[in-house]
Amino acid sequence: MNTPILHTHQLTIGYRPSRRQQVLVCPAINAMLYPGELVCLIGPNGAGKSTLMRTLAGMQAPLEGTVRLGEDEVRDLPPRELARRLSLVLTERIDAAGMRAIELVALGRQPYTSWIGDLSAHDEQVVQHALRQVGAEELADRMLDELSDGERQKVMIARALAQEPVVMLLDEPTAFLDLPRRAEIMTMLRRLARDTGRAILLSTHDLELALRSADRIWLLPKGGPLQTGAPEDLVLSGAFEQAFRSEGVQFDSYTGSFHMRTTAAGVIDLHGSGLPAIWTTRALERAGFCVAPGGQGSPLRVELHGEHAETRWHLHKAGEVQLFESVNGLLVALKKM
Amino acid sequence: MTATTTPLQSLSQSSIHHTRLRHANQLKIMVVLLLLLIGAFLLSLATGSVTIPLDQIITILTGGEATRTTWITIVLDFRLPKALTALLAGAALAVGGLQMQTLFRNPLAEPYVLGINAGASLGVALIVLTVGGTGTMLLAGIGLLGDMGIAAAAFIGSAAALLIVLTAAARVQSVTTLLILGLMFGFAVSAVVSLLLYFSIAERVQAYINWTFGSFGGVTWSQMPIFALMIIVGLISAVVLTKPLNALLLGEHYARSLGVDIRKARMGIVLSTALLTGSVTAFCGPIGFIGIAVPHLCRSLLHTSDHRILTPAAILLGGIVALLADLVAQMPGGQVVLPLNAVTALLGAPIIIALILRRRSLRTAFAS
Numbered sequence: 001m002n003t004p005i006l007h008t009h010q011l012t013i014g015y016r017p018s019r020r021q022q023v024l025v026c027p028a029i030n031a032m033l034y035p036g037e038l039v040c041l042i043g044p045n046g047a048g049k050s051t052l053m054r055t056l057a058g059m060q061a062p063l064e065g066t067v068r069l070g071e072d073e074v075r076d077l078p079p080r081e082l083a084r085r086l087s088l089v090l091t092e093r094i095d096a097a098g099m100r101a102i103e104l105v106a107l108g109r110q111p112y113t114s115w116i117g118d119l120s121a122h123d124e125q126v127v128q129h130a131l132r133q134v135g136a137e138e139l140a141d142r143m144l145d146e147l148s149d150g151e152r153q154k155v156m157i158a159r160a161l162a163q164e165p166v167v168m169l170l171d172e173p174t175a176f177l178d179l180p181r182r183a184e185i186m187t188m189l190r191r192l193a194r195d196t197g198r199a200i201l202l203s204t205h206d207l208e209l210a211l212r213s214a215d216r217i218w219l220l221p222k223g224g225p226l227q228t229g230a231p232e233d234l235v236l237s238g239a240f241e242q243a244f245r246s247e248g249v250q251f252d253s254y255t256g257s258f259h260m261r262t263t264a265a266g267v268i269d270l271h272g273s274g275l276p277a278i279w280t281t282r283a284l285e286r287a288g289f290c291v292a293p294g295g296q297g298s299p300l301r302v303e304l305h306g307e308h309a310e311t312r313w314h315l316h317k318a319g320e321v322q323l324f325e326s327v328n329g330l331l332v333a334l335k336k337m
Numbered sequence: 338m339t340a341t342t343t344p345l346q347s348l349s350q351s352s353i354h355h356t357r358l359r360h361a362n363q364l365k366i367m368v369v370l371l372l373l374l375i376g377a378f379l380l381s382l383a384t385g386s387v388t389i390p391l392d393q394i395i396t397i398l399t400g401g402e403a404t405r406t407t408w409i410t411i412v413l414d415f416r417l418p419k420a421l422t423a424l425l426a427g428a429a430l431a432v433g434g435l436q437m438q439t440l441f442r443n444p445l446a447e448p449y450v451l452g453i454n455a456g457a458s459l460g461v462a463l464i465v466l467t468v469g470g471t472g473t474m475l476l477a478g479i480g481l482l483g484d485m486g487i488a489a490a491a492f493i494g495s496a497a498a499l500l501i502v503l504t505a506a507a508r509v510q511s512v513t514t515l516l517i518l519g520l521m522f523g524f525a526v527s528a529v530v531s532l533l534l535y536f537s538i539a540e541r542v543q544a545y546i547n548w549t550f551g552s553f554g555g556v557t558w559s560q561m562p563i564f565a566l567m568i569i570v571g572l573i574s575a576v577v578l579t580k581p582l583n584a585l586l587l588g589e590h591y592a593r594s595l596g597v598d599i600r601k602a603r604m605g606i607v608l609s610t611a612l613l614t615g616s617v618t619a620f621c622g623p624i625g626f627i628g629i630a631v632p633h634l635c636r637s638l639l640h641t642s643d644h645r646i647l648t649p650a651a652i653l654l655g656g657i658v659a660l661l662a663d664l665v666a667q668m669p670g671g672q673v674v675l676p677l678n679a680v681t682a683l684l685g686a687p688i689i690i691a692l693i694l695r696r697r698s699l700r701t702a703f704a705s
Binding site: 084088103113128 | 355583584636640
C-alpha cells in the first residue's frame with residue numbers, strides 16, 4: 001500500500017481541565033489515512049469522536065503521542081502551513097450576514113493570498129473549480145443566509161476544497177440534512193476523495209450510510225481502543241455489534257442496521273413476498289412481534305394478497321379472518337388484542 | 338481556442354461578471370461617501386454661531402485673506418480643529434465598532450465593550466471629583482489645566498483598562514469569555530464612579546457630567562498631533578488586520594483552520610480598537626452610538642461583510658456621521674449647544690431600528 005498522508009502514533013486523546021487533572025478519552029490510537037480514501041469515524045455518543053477530530057486538526061493538544069502530516073507533527077506546523085495541508089468542516093453554524101457563497105469559498109484561499117487577501121487569477125480558478133466540484137456553481141452569488149442547510153454544507157465543503165489540502169476533516173457533515181441530502185453529500189465526498197487524491201475523514205452518526213460509502217471505518221467504542229478496517233471486516237469481526245451494544249438497540253449484522261429491541265408481543269406467521277412483505281415485517285417488528293415467515297404453530301397468521309398499492313392484509317386468528325387495507329389498520333387491530 | 342462554452346463555464350463566467358458589477362457598484366458608493374465627507378467637512382467649517390460663505394472658507398483654507406479677519410480666527414482656530422477631531426473620532430469609533438462586532442460575532446458589540454471607556458471615565462472621575470480643595474478652586478483649576486488634565490486622566494484610565502483587557506485576551510480560551518469580562522469590568526468600574534459621584538459636591542458632579550456629554554471641541558492645535566497620530570496608527574493597524582478579520586467572520590475555529598494565528602489576531606484587534614476608542618474617549622469624552630451604528634450602516638449600504646471594503650467605508654461614513662451629529666448639536670444659527678451624545682443617540686437609534694426591521698433579521702433569527 002502507498003504511504004499514509006496522516007498517521008497517529010500512540011496518540012492518547014483527552015482533556016486537561018486544570019494543570020493537575022487530566023481526563024482520558026481514548027488511549028494509544030495508531031491509525032492512518034491514505035491518499036484518495038474516504039474514511040468514516042463512527043462510535044457511540046461520548047466516545048470522543050469530536051475530541052479525536054480536534055486533536056487531529058491540531059486544535060487540541062494530545063495527552064500523549066503524535067499526529068503527523070507526512071513527516072511533520074501537526075502541533076509544530078505554523079498555522080498558515082497547516083492550513084495549506086489540512087482543512088476543516090465543523091458543526092458550528094456560520095451566519096455571517098452579507099456574505100455570499102463565493103466569498104465564503106474564496107476565504108479558503110487565505111493560506112495562499114497576500115496580506116490583504118486579494119485573489120490572483122489562479123486563486124479565482126481554484127474557487128470556481130471548488131464550487132464546480134461540489135455542484136454548487138449556481139449558488140455562487142447567493143447570500144449565505146438564503147441557502148438551505150444542504151446547499152450551505154456544499155459551499156462549506158467547497159471552501160475546504162479551495163484550501164487545496166491533502167487531508168480534509170469533516171465533523172458530522174450530514175447532521176442537519178435529510179436522508180436524500182445525506183446520501184448526496186456522502187457520494188460527493190467519496191467521489192472527491194477519489195478524484196482529487198485527498199484523504200477525507202468524516203465523523204458521522206449515520207452508520208448505515210457510513211457502511212455503504214466509506215472505504216474504511218475508524219470505529220471508536222467508548223474508552224477505546226480505536227479499530228480500523230473495511231466496513232465489512234468490522235461487521236464480520238463483531239466489532240460493530242460490540243461498540244454499539246446498549247439497552248434497547250441491537251445491531252443486526254445481516255442487514256447492517258439497528259433494530260429496536262422490544263419485548264416479544266408474540267410470534268406472527270407471515271405469508272407474502274416482495275416489497276409489501278418487507279415493510280409489513282418492519283411494521284410488525286416495531287409493534288413488538290417476532291416475525292417468522294412460514295412459522296408453524298403460531299396462533300397469529302398474516303397473509304398478503306394482491307400487488308403493491310392493491311395489497312390487502314388478511315389476519316387469521318383462531319379461525320377468524322379480518323381484512324385490512326393498510327398496514328396501519330393491521331397494527332391497530334393487533335394492538336387491541 | 339474555439340471550444341464551445343458548456344453551461345457550467347457560462348455559469349462561472351456569469352458569476353465572475355456579477356462579482357465585477359458588484360465591485361464597480363461598491364466603488365461608486367465609496368466615491369459618493371468621500372464626496373459627502375468633504376461636503377460635511379466644509380459645511381461644518383461654514384456653520385455655527387456665525388455663518389461664513391463657502392468661498393471664504395476655501396480662501397482661508399488655502400491661505401488667502403478673508404473679507405473679515407475674525408473669520409480667519411474662527412475657521413482656523415476653532416472650527417478646523419473641531420471638524421478634524423470629529424472626522425478622526427467618527428472614523429475611529431466606527432472602525433473600532435466594526436472590529437468588535439467581527440471579533441465577538443455580535444451585532445450589538447461596540448468599541449466600549451472592552452471596558453476601555455469605563456477605565457477612562459474612572460480616570461476622569463478621580464481627577465474631577467477628588468483633586469483640588471473647594472468647588473470654586475476646582476472649577477478654576479479645570480479652566481487653568483485646560484482640558485489637557487482631563488484628557489490625561491482619561492488616557493491613563495484607558496491605558497490601565499487596556500492592560501487588564503490585553504492580559505485577559507492573551508489568557509482566556511473563548512472570545513465570549515473576553516466579552517463577558519469586558520462587560521463585568523465595565524459594570525464594576527461604573528459602580529466605583531457612581532460611589533465617587535455620590536460622595537461629591539454638586540459642582541464637581543456637574544463637571545464630570547459635562548465630560549460625559551462628549552464634545553469634539555476640546556482638542557487644541559497643540560494636542561492635535563498626538564490625537565491624530567494615535568487615531569491614524571489605530572486605523573492603519575485595522576487595515577493591516579483585514580485578512581484575519583475576514584477569517585474571523587466564520588468564528589475563531591474556522592479562522593484558525595484558515596491559517597490565522599488567533600492569539601496574535603485577537604491581540605492586534607483589541608490593541609487597535611483600544612487605541613482608537615481610548616484616544617477618542619480621552620480627548621472627546623465617551624461618544625456613544627457611532628461605534629455601533631456606522632458598521633451596520635456600511636454593511637447594508639454595501640451589501641458585504643468583506644473588511645477590505647467595510648473598513649474604508651466605516652472610516653468615511655464614521656467621519657460623515659460625526660460631522661453631521663456635531664452640526665446638529667451646534668444648532669446652526671442658534672446659541673445653544675446640545676450634548677453631543679444626546680444627538681448621536683437620537684439620530685442613530687431610528688436609523689438602526691429601520692435597518693434592522695428592513696433587513697428581515699427577525700425572520701432569520703427564527704429560521705436558524
